[in-house]
Amino acid sequence: MSPLLEVEVRQVRDVAGAVEGGADRLLLTTESGLSPDLKQALGVIREASIPVRVALRLNESRTTTGGEFTRLCGLVGEYLALGAEGVMFGFLDAELGVDVEVCGGIAEANPGVPWTFNDAIDDCLETERAWRALRTLPGLDAVLASGSPRGLGVGYDELLAFAEGDRSAAAMLLPGRGLVAEQVPWLVRAGVGQFHLGPQSRPSGSYRAYVDAGHVRSWRLLLDNSM
Template sequence: MGPDGRVLLEVAVEHGRDVPGAQEGGADRLHLVAPSEAGGLSPELAAVTEVCRETDLPVFVVLRLNDSWTTTGGELTRLVGLAEDYLARGATGLCFGFLDADLLVDTEVCGHLVQALPGVPWTFPDAVDSSLEPARAWRQLLTLPDLVAVRSAGSPQGMSVGYDDLLATAASAPGIARLLLPGGGLLAEHVPWLVRAGVRQLHLGPQARPGGSRKAYVDASHVRSWRLLADDALDLARRHSASPAR
């Protein structure tokens, strides 16, 4: 949940030029990722320094060195060092998450990173949507410390396919709803239902850019429209829950 009890709005940024639009539009947290052609990997250190210098908002930086959801022992050592460098340059938290050979959450790798970076808040990416057993993956995630969000679209194909499953997942347990960070094809029409199911975080990627193009900078008016939508949805959900049952 965001400041003052509102729905937290996380906006994906790639460089300092994206920061003004996100901040002025009402973002609560920035998700810093390398430029789109890099496939959603870890950004350069210079980009972390630039973004953190441009904002007082929490900046969570992607920790991922290849375009799969697996990692190796040698790569894991590099990830820890990179994470420490990001934090030293002003990052508030990190975004990382891996699956094992059985396509379940790699709790050993994730646990190693959590232990190496004690007390650092982190978010789990949409790797959960590629898990062989999503329900089991969620049970695993709920045991990991310092985890503040799990991004999911309910399906690797995005919310156009996974929305119904995502909504059911949110409604299945308050702990899951609290961590759930819908993204990947999120539409305005989804928001009221997700918020009513207990979701209190939303992720904006292309939705925050004119034409949905990642070649365009994050736009304040686009972010603001989602900010108002989320605020209205939360107000409606609260009024609904306060209404006496008939």
């Protein structure tokens, strides 16, 4: 089976290029990285013929408050009611570890909903400890990671070594920021089965341009040929 290809979209006009290029799933977020409003989410979900996950985040930090927690749980239901397949979120505690209470609380409030832990994993102080925590969380099936807060340009070797040493974690890895074509075959051989495209899916790698079907298709072919 060919690896799953997820493409980040920010508006309705990004959807066609992602779908036509062969994406398997969309991740809807905003320029600020915060949760999109319901109108924006509805537009993207209606336009898409493939599953859509929606970013769940109300402030630009890696933490959240009690009031935000209630709103986050409610947002999940609202996005699902619009047709979303799942969500993406990730929160850390004061020690820069996975906030199991918050993340587990959101997941448990929405049983059966698949979700992605966002790239907050790259900010954790202890990777192995973070992964032990992640394995306790229900519904989690993807972890957006680059091996470094500075992206795969810096963290590739570490991420590859981690995947090679832990096949169960490799199956959940969703390499993203800074991913380049040469890295894909090695990650696939290490057991990684899903990949995320951000600016790589756009002309000149710019978010000012819409997602381009040709760019996505080149990655689709790369993944198809990497098995």
